[in-house]
Amino acid sequence: EGQLFESGGGLVQPGGSLRLSCAASGFTFSSYAMSWVRQAPGKGLEWVSAIDGNGGITYYADSVKGRFTISRDNSKNTLYLQMNSLRAEDTALYFCAKDRSLLWFGQLISWGQGTLVTVSS
Amino acid sequence: EIVLTQSPATLSLSPGERATLSCRASQTVKTNYLAWYQQKPGQAPRLLIYGASIRATGIPDRFSGSGSGTDFTLTISRLEPEDFAVYYCQKYGGSPIPFGPGTKVDIK
Numbered sequence A: 001e002g003q004l005f006e007s008g009g010g011l012v013q014p015g016g017s018l019r020l021s022c023a024a025s026g027f028t029f030s031s032y033a034m035s036w037v038r039q040a041p042g043k044g045l046e047w048v049s050a051i052d053g054n055g056g057i058t059y060y061a062d063s064v065k066g067r068f069t070i071s072r073d074n075s076k077n078t079l080y081l082q083m084n085s086l087r088a089e090d091t092a093l094y095f096c097a098k099d100r101s102l103l104w105f106g107q108l109i110s111w112g113q114g115t116l117v118t119v120s121s
Numbered sequence B: 001e002i003v004l005t006q007s008p009a010t011l012s013l014s015p016g017e018r019a020t021l022s023c024r025a026s027q028t029v030k031t032n033y034l035a036w037y038q039q040k041p042g043q044a045p046r047l048l049i050y051g052a053s054i055r056a057t058g059i060p061d062r063f064s065g066s067g068s069g070t071d072f073t074l075t076i077s078r079l080e081p082e083d084f085a086v087y088y089c090q091k092y093g094g095s096p097i098p099f100g101p102g103t104k105v106d107i108k
Helices: none
Strands: A003-007 A010-012 A018-025 A034-039 A045-051 A058-060 A068-073 A078-083 A092-098 A115-119 B004-007 B010-013 B019-025 B034-039 B046-050 B063-068 B071-076 B086-091 B103-107
Touching: A003 A092, A018 A034, A018 A092, A018 A115, A034 A078, A045 A068, A045 A078, A058 A068, B004 B086, B010 B019, B019 B034, B019 B086, B019 B103, B034 B063, B046 B063, B071 B086
Parallel strands: A010 A115, B010 B103
Antiparallel strands: A003 A018, A018 A078, A034 A045, A034 A092, A045 A058, A068 A078, A092 A115, B004 B019, B019 B071, B034 B046, B034 B086, B063 B071, B086 B103
């Protein structure tokens, strides 16, 4: 089912921006929708955003709509999450996850190990 | 928007025992688009069950899912040491895709 490797996390001040990347290997990246899911420290899972395999259709949780932008570069086998206007409550481990098909379905069949985003002054 | 609740929050059992985890939805989950994930400390979640009862690739048959409508169950027939983890249910098939709060299965 391939491998996913997230990067780009770090410490950022409230109101700041950060761009996460997820490098995919071992499968035909353009054939699968992808999602970002986050997990605040000690808490449960929260779906954040998703994009279909072609990159033409995107989806967002209400909590990030208007602040986060998901995109992908199928020529580079890479998924992105541009995060703007960051808040303390965005602090979490961010996972990228592969969907079951080209069209987004939300059935997350494989996951990366995550990248930690900390929003603090 | 569907909200998922899971019970119990924590289940304390011994290896070899049977574990029964519950997931309840606030509305009918259409077409049984209900999945279960396992997460061990420091690891990413892993898909166990989809379609309420279909085991994902490579998942041992001691894991089984059942239910429909608003009530779903994950059963681990005989707990192995590696099964002690947190289990999340999730509704999929359309935005948003909520997760339940999780059930922690720990060693008694």
